Amino acid sequence: MDFLTIIQILDSTVRLATPLLLACLAGLYSERAGVFDIGLEGKMLAAAFMSAAVAYVSGSVWLGLLAGVGASLALSVIHGLASITFRGNQLISAVAINFLAAGLTVLIAQSWFQQGGRTPSLIGGARFEPITLPFADSLAGVPFIGPIYSDLISGHSALVYIALAMVPLTWWILYRTRFGLRLRAVGENPAAVDTAGVSVTGLRYAAVAICGVLCGLAGAYLATGLQAGFVKDMTAGRGYIALAALIFAKWRPWYALGATLLFGLLQAVALRYQNIDLGGVVIPVQFMDALPYILTVIILAGFVGKAIPPRAGGEPYVKER
Amino acid sequence: MVDNQQTGRPEMVAPDASRAPAIELRGISKAFGPVQANKDISIRVMPGTIHGIIGENGAGKSTLMSILYGFYKADKGEIFVNGDKKNITDSQTAIAAGIGMVFQHFKLVQNFTVLENVILGAEDGALLRPSLAKARKELTALAKEYELNVNPDAVVEDLSVGHQQRVEILKALYRQAEILILDEPTGVLTPAEADHLFRILENLRREGKTIILITHKLREIMEITDTVSVMRRGQMTATVKTSETSPEQLAELMVGRKVLLRVDKTAANPGDTVLEVRGLRVRDEAGVERLKGIDLDIRAGEVLGIAGVAGNGQSELLQVLGGMRSGKGSIRVNGQELDLTGLKSDARSRRKRGIAHVPEDRQREGLIMDFHAWENVAFGYHDDPKYQRGLFMDNDALRQDTQAKMAKFDVRPPDCWLSAKSFSGGNQQKIVVAREIERNPDLLLIGQPTRGVDIGAIEFIHEQIIALRDQGKAILLVSVELDEIFALSDRIAVMFDGQIMGVRDPAQTNEKELGLMMAGITDTGPQGQEASRNG
Numbered sequence: 001m002d003f004l005t006i007i008q009i010l011d012s013t014v015r016l017a018t019p020l021l022l023a024c025l026a027g028l029y030s031e032r033a034g035v036f037d038i039g040l041e042g043k044m045l046a047a048a049f050m051s052a053a054v055a056y057v058s059g060s061v062w063l064g065l066l067a068g069v070g071a072s073l074a075l076s077v078i079h080g081l082a083s084i085t086f087r088g089n090q091l092i093s094a095v096a097i098n099f100l101a102a103g104l105t106v107l108i109a110q111s112w113f114q115q116g117g118r119t120p121s122l123i124g125g126a127r128f129e130p131i132t133l134p135f136a137d138s139l140a141g142v143p144f145i146g147p148i149y150s151d152l153i154s155g156h157s158a159l160v161y162i163a164l165a166m167v168p169l170t171w172w173i174l175y176r177t178r179f180g181l182r183l184r185a186v187g188e189n190p191a192a193v194d195t196a197g198v199s200v201t202g203l204r205y206a207a208v209a210i211c212g213v214l215c216g217l218a219g220a221y222l223a224t225g226l227q228a229g230f231v232k233d234m235t236a237g238r239g240y241i242a243l244a245a246l247i248f249a250k251w252r253p254w255y256a257l258g259a260t261l262l263f264g265l266l267q268a269v270a271l272r273y274q275n276i277d278l279g280g281v282v283i284p285v286q287f288m289d290a291l292p293y294i295l296t297v298i299i300l301a302g303f304v305g306k307a308i309p310p311r312a313g314g315e316p317y318v319k320e321r
Numbered sequence: 322m323v324d325n326q327q328t329g330r331p332e333m334v335a336p337d338a339s340r341a342p343a344i345e346l347r348g349i350s351k352a353f354g355p356v357q358a359n360k361d362i363s364i365r366v367m368p369g370t371i372h373g374i375i376g377e378n379g380a381g382k383s384t385l386m387s388i389l390y391g392f393y394k395a396d397k398g399e400i401f402v403n404g405d406k407k408n409i410t411d412s413q414t415a416i417a418a419g420i421g422m423v424f425q426h427f428k429l430v431q432n433f434t435v436l437e438n439v440i441l442g443a444e445d446g447a448l449l450r451p452s453l454a455k456a457r458k459e460l461t462a463l464a465k466e467y468e469l470n471v472n473p474d475a476v477v478e479d480l481s482v483g484h485q486q487r488v489e490i491l492k493a494l495y496r497q498a499e500i501l502i503l504d505e506p507t508g509v510l511t512p513a514e515a516d517h518l519f520r521i522l523e524n525l526r527r528e529g530k531t532i533i534l535i536t537h538k539l540r541e542i543m544e545i546t547d548t549v550s551v552m553r554r555g556q557m558t559a560t561v562k563t564s565e566t567s568p569e570q571l572a573e574l575m576v577g578r579k580v581l582l583r584v585d586k587t588a589a590n591p592g593d594t595v596l597e598v599r600g601l602r603v604r605d606e607a608g609v610e611r612l613k614g615i616d617l618d619i620r621a622g623e624v625l626g627i628a629g630v631a632g633n634g635q636s637e638l639l640q641v642l643g644g645m646r647s648g649k650g651s652i653r654v655n656g657q658e659l660d661l662t663g664l665k666s667d668a669r670s671r672r673k674r675g676i677a678h679v680p681e682d683r684q685r686e687g688l689i690m691d692f693h694a695w696e697n698v699a700f701g702y703h704d705d706p707k708y709q710r711g712l713f714m715d716n717d718a719l720r721q722d723t724q725a726k727m728a729k730f731d732v733r734p735p736d737c738w739l740s741a742k743s744f745s746g747g748n749q750q751k752i753v754v755a756r757e758i759e760r761n762p763d764l765l766l767i768g769q770p771t772r773g774v775d776i777g778a779i780e781f782i783h784e785q786i787i788a789l790r791d792q793g794k795a796i797l798l799v800s801v802e803l804d805e806i807f808a809l810s811d812r813i814a815v816m817f818d819g820q821i822m823g824v825r826d827p828a829q830t831n832e833k834e835l836g837l838m839m840a841g842i843t844d845t846g847p848q849g850q851e852a853s854r855n856g
Contacts, residue, residue, distance in 0.1 A: 175449075176448060177448055177449060178446065178447050178448070179447070180449075181437060181440070181441060181444070181449060182442070184430075184433075185441050188430045188431060188432060189431065191428045192428040192430050192438070192441065193441065193442065194412065195390075195412050195422070195424070195428045196412070196416075196428075196441050196443065196492075197411065197412040197415075197416050197442050198441075311431065311432075319392065
């Protein structure tokens with residue numbers, strides 16, 4: 001394996017990790033506030049479709065992005081209504097959203113574009129173009145550093161950099177701001193927040209809304225950055241892998257970056273080498289695909305430290321006496 | 322309404338007659354459906370005093386305080402704070418009016434530091450740093466002023482219960498509370514922690530704060546309050562100066578009839594040894610040794626009380642005897658060895674050997690809160706031929722029996738179709754006690770029989786325990802309430818750090834001696850040696 005191959009795999013890792021990272025951070029906000037969300041998948045899917053559809057029709061990827069975020073937010077509001085206002089079961093609500101998104105996107109795509117449930121391919125301004133960072137071209141010739149800078153660090157679309165910037169931003173919000181303190185508190189003990197005179201409902205809606213926006217970015221990146229258009233079920237379980245990464249990261253932003261990069265790397269390797277031959281033992285590609293989940297089970301079983309979810313997670317807040 | 326001036330306490334600043342009451346409630350009524358929780362309640366709490374509110378569980382104390390703290394809205398009535406009429410709609414307005422509340426179950430975020438808990442909801446701006454710095458300074462000042470020492474950087478879950486309670490008080494004071502409501506504050510504290518709390522409350526009173534203390538413990542009322550209001554069935558039955566009343570009078574006002582504060586019992590008449598424990602050792606899930614070689618004997622017709630600060634192995638002892646945990650060593654019941662680790666080490670096998678168990682935590686181990694009363698009473702009787710009808714259970718028979726047990730044990734309301742959670746704490750406990758005593762066991766294990774139970778029910782449960790003893794049964798009583806241990810036990814064993822520190826005769830020991838033993842101090846004087854003759 002030569003240096004260039006490594007660079008290419010890492011480059012592909014960053015691109016594949018981006019939607020995972022955005023979705024993982026989305027789940028982080030929601031779950032840290034005590035609202036479990038296995039509906040990341042559905043929200044990403046809805047956002048992927050709407051962003052591709054609007055980007056195709058308008059020719060503007062930014063309008064597409066906005067529409068994608070809007071679609072994801074709309075589903076977030078449904079999840080919020082069901083699980084916060086009406087105190088329903090968060091798992092059931094989110095599963096319903098996943099089904100709704102899986103069905104509706106294909107149905108609407110077929111009715112709008114008649115291409116078998118997909119959107120037409122996006123070209124030009126309807127897609128996120130790679131951003132070339134300053135000096136990328138002039139440094140390209142420099143040995144070692146050149147390829148790292150120009151191929152690995154430079155040349156990604158805007159959403160990749162936004163996703164990476166979200167990590168320190170999320171950390172700062174969680175641990176350095178009033179909103180973050182309250183958000184973490186409401187996921188641990190909503191009664192403490194309530195008796196302190198702060199609205200539990202308001203905080204949880206805010207968290208769910210942030211989750212919607214980030215899922216929207218993740219979905220839009222899939223359809224307009226990573227690929228050129230929407231195809232049926234294009235999220236392909238990324239929402240669940242993001243959840244696995246969230247557990248792997250123990251609900252912490254920097255760990256989330258590490259976990260999603262690791263899972264991104266696994267995907268990149270699986271994509272490049274179908275079956276990996278390790279001196280006679282062939283590792284099938286399916287094993288690489290399953291690895292994120294296997295790792296998560298190992299984490300959950302408590303082999304690598306303990307992953308303690310937010311204590312009030314999954315439970316609607318009912319005021320007691 | 323009795324006026325509250327001149328409480329007759331020389332060390333107190335005499336309340337100024339011209340000052341408006343810190344809190345005045347006029348005609349407060351609140352109904353939940355058909356249940357009238359508060360009925361036309363009026364009360365005046367004078368500034369700079371400690372005002373006790375006492376009443377049985379379900380008397381409406383907590384509802385009243387929840388109205389004052391904005392958790393519920395009263396159907397009728399007015400609230401005045403320092404003479405001004407206030408419309409308290411939520412916690413926010415209560416805090417703004419200078420009211421702070423320390424709940425029975427603390428409202429703390431377990432994995433936050435003390436500082437973070439204190440500023441939560443009272444931050445000065447969008448960024449935390451300045452708020453944290455300010456709170457740190459303030460906490461240091463408060464610690465000095467009121468003996469409220471807590472490490473501001475400690476994580477709450479690492480703190481003892483007593484310290485967590487201090488954090489709750491600090492939270493209220495940080496929010497400039499002038500009026501502090503404490504709901505059953507000593508229920509979870511050790512005697513030493515309770516003493517410290519009372520010192521803090523006295524310091525607060527000296528600084529002019531007003532304190533409302535809700536409790537069902539008469540001793541606390543007598544010890545610390547200036548004025549006491551008694552509630553019964555949603556009504557305020559009296560407000561009196563503490564110095565002019567007695568525990569007996571208060572108890573009578575609470576339950577509406579005369580109450581025996583000491584249990585009437587004859588001397589024990591012990592028979593053969595029922596329970597014989599030798600060298601019992603238990604490790605918990607984390608591998609920590611919780612019981613370090615316990616030797617115990619209980620004979621038929623006697624109550625052995627286990628005293629000790631919670632967490633010194635009493636729970637593990639009950640669990641291993643009840644078959645909920647495995648252990649090493651030897652336990653014999655009526656001379657027969659029990660299986661401590663194998664297939665027959667479960668609760669069901671223990672019941673077959675004549676052991677009944679009233680667990681310490683009735684809501685987690687004694688009952689399923691969402692099940693009907695009759696389903697709860699059925700636990701442990703599923704394979705009783707009496708309740709079998711072919712392949713099916715004879716639910717009608719079960720319900721009839723439940724109804725009979727509820728009548729016998731005075732469970733109110735006597736409706737076997739109500740779910741366990743709709744009964745008050747005392748009546749829940751009566752259901753569990755009825756189920757276990759009606760099993761007619763040779764040995765009854767009973768843990769914290771009256772925790773969170775009102776006086777009327779305490780009296781009743783105590784009578785049942787003594788009645789069972791008088792039928793010649795052996796009883797192992799575990800309680801953190803020394804009063805209860807003294808009232809019921811024929812012999813008292815003190816546990817500390819997984820060991821029995823000694824066995825005493827209740828007639829020949831006192832709280833001080835037991836208190837020292839509970840703290841692990843083994844000064845076995847001559848009288849102690851003598852008293853352990855039975856053990």
